[in-house]
Amino acid sequence: MNYGYFPGCSLHSTAREFNISTKAVCSSLKINFTEVEDWICCGATPAHTTNHDLGLALPYSNLQLAAQQGFDTLVAPCAACYNRLKVSDFEIRKSDEKKNRIHEITEDKTEADISILHLIEFFKNDFGIEEIKSAVKNPLVGLRVASYYGCLLVRPNEIVNFDDEENPTSMDEIVSAIGADALDWSHKTECCGAAHAIPKTEIVLQLCKKLLQAAENSSADCIAVACPLCHANLDMRQNQINKTFGTKFNTPILYITQLMGLALGYGANDLSLQSHFVDPIKLLTRKNLIPQLEKMNREN
Amino acid sequence: MKRKLETQITLNTLIDSFSNEIKTLSKVNAYECYQCGKCTAGCSVGDFLEETPNQMMRLIQLNLRDEALNSKTPFLCATCNTCTARCPMDIDIAKVMETIRILSEKEKKKNVKEVSKFSKIFLDSIKNHGRLFELGLTARFNIENKTPFKDSELAPSLIFKGKLSLLPQKIKNRKRIKKIFDNSINEKKGVE
Numbered sequence: 001m002n003y004g005y006f007p008g009c010s011l012h013s014t015a016r017e018f019n020i021s022t023k024a025v026c027s028s029l030k031i032n033f034t035e036v037e038d039w040i041c042c043g044a045t046p047a048h049t050t051n052h053d054l055g056l057a058l059p060y061s062n063l064q065l066a067a068q069q070g071f072d073t074l075v076a077p078c079a080a081c082y083n084r085l086k087v088s089d090f091e092i093r094k095s096d097e098k099k100n101r102i103h104e105i106t107e108d109k110t111e112a113d114i115s116i117l118h119l120i121e122f123f124k125n126d127f128g129i130e131e132i133k134s135a136v137k138n139p140l141v142g143l144r145v146a147s148y149y150g151c152l153l154v155r156p157n158e159i160v161n162f163d164d165e166e167n168p169t170s171m172d173e174i175v176s177a178i179g180a181d182a183l184d185w186s187h188k189t190e191c192c193g194a195a196h197a198i199p200k201t202e203i204v205l206q207l208c209k210k211l212l213q214a215a216e217n218s219s220a221d222c223i224a225v226a227c228p229l230c231h232a233n234l235d236m237r238q239n240q241i242n243k244t245f246g247t248k249f250n251t252p253i254l255y256i257t258q259l260m261g262l263a264l265g266y267g268a269n270d271l272s273l274q275s276h277f278v279d280p281i282k283l284l285t286r287k288n289l290i291p292q293l294e295k296m297n298r299e300n
Numbered sequence: 301m302k303r304k305l306e307t308q309i310t311l312n313t314l315i316d317s318f319s320n321e322i323k324t325l326s327k328v329n330a331y332e333c334y335q336c337g338k339c340t341a342g343c344s345v346g347d348f349l350e351e352t353p354n355q356m357m358r359l360i361q362l363n364l365r366d367e368a369l370n371s372k373t374p375f376l377c378a379t380c381n382t383c384t385a386r387c388p389m390d391i392d393i394a395k396v397m398e399t400i401r402i403l404s405e406k407e408k409k410k411n412v413k414e415v416s417k418f419s420k421i422f423l424d425s426i427k428n429h430g431r432l433f434e435l436g437l438t439a440r441f442n443i444e445n446k447t448p449f450k451d452s453e454l455a456p457s458l459i460f461k462g463k464l465s466l467l468p469q470k471i472k473n474r475k476r477i478k479k480i481f482d483n484s485i486n487e488k489k490g491v492e
Contacts, residue, residue: 010432015463041432046418047423106480157385191378198441200415
């Protein structure tokens with residue numbers, strides 16, 4: 001397998017800690033991903049809600065690039081990029097007419113016969129949960145984690161189908177493998193409001209309040225995510241939520257790769273834990289889960 | 301606030317013009333919907349809608365094109381796909397919303413201007429740079445939306461934490477992205 005890596009725009013900016021922690025985890029587990037050169041934005045929600053063809057052509061052009069660069073599999077950590085890449089691939093495989101039309105738009109005849117995996121899907125199906133378990137150096141014992149999947153990892157199930165659309169468990173399996181407690185909770189696949197964050201902030205605040213409340217009700221210490229939009233809405237806007245609704249949430253939101261990184265022995269700086277708005281370091285220190293010396297040991 | 305749909309059944313509502321148009325564009329046959337309301341029950345943004353998802357399906361069944369295209373619902377839809385996932389008739393309701401939104405935008409009907417503006421600025425950003433320039437997007441949105449200080453309390457931390465770059469990341473082959481935009485939007489048969 002020749003794995004291409006598609007970080008997407010967010011992982012180069014607001015979700016840079018997702019990129020940093022993914023790279024750390026891959027390096028520790030000796031996983032080899034190569035970033036696709038000169039990739040473009042997948043178009044996200046604005047593209048497919050403005051023009052169907054544009055919404056398909058932007059992701060497809062990336063699949064063509066990846067094929068030209070010799071990759072047979074593309075791994076995307078961002079749930080939104082992953083979803084758009086999968087939808088585009090699905091629609092184009094289904095109809096020759098659509099394929100011809102999209103080839104016309106990209107002015108490129110490259111056949112992009114590439115399989116697309118989300119990072120969690122890769123860990124579960126290609127790498128293996130048992131392998132993760134056996135690599136753990138610092139099990140996250142006593143950390144109660146609510147795994148939040150959101151929309152784009154599980155819907156529509158006809159297209160993104162590595163997990164159940166109502167009660168997914170793949171992220172929970174990783175959480176258990178790294179020694180933490182995977183919580184069964186009610187809001188695994190509810191929507192955070194996603195792209196409405198800027199134009200319709202009030203919707204996002206309301207939806208995220210319900211999510212944080214549900215996590216609190218299940219006495220979660222933190223929420224694990226695998227989507228930059230879910231993260232930004234829950235973490236960056238948690239203070240706005242508290243101000244708007246008079247709540248007192250203080251729930252750290254961590255990328256699943258940051259939790260994996262901790263379990264694999266990385267320290268707070270290696271995983272950019274300080275870059276969140278809701279500080280997870282206090283919680284992790286209290287639970288004695290940050291391996292302080294590991295980094296120094298590795299460097300020596 | 302939910303709206304009670306009241307409409308007079310006229311001869312026009314019996315001619316399948318709008319339902320056929322939706323069928324051509326989204327491959328959805330609106331008459332398969334039997335109004336069970338499951339889409340509405342699970343809708344993430346249900347609290348914010350005037351016309352609920354099943355009411356939107358009803359508007360198509362009654363061929364009430366103007367009412368559908370003037371509804372805010374397709375613009376408030378978060379495209380979370382819960383409706384599609386749960387429909388007992390496997391109707392892709394999210395795709396219908398997207399299709400109505402595109403038609404409404406094309407015909408400059410009444411819509412939710414913030415959502416529409418956000419999409420335009422987002423697409424301009426990737427058309428120009430190949431990748432999204434988040435600071436530019438937020439700044440331009442706030443200026444055009446006349447809310448200059450919206451979320452401004454977040455900016456210093458974002459910059460300090462290195463999460464918001466001050467300059468856009470540009471791809472090398474900018475012709476590629478320009479071609480995609482020009483060809484998908486300008487081509488006669490492709491615009492849906």
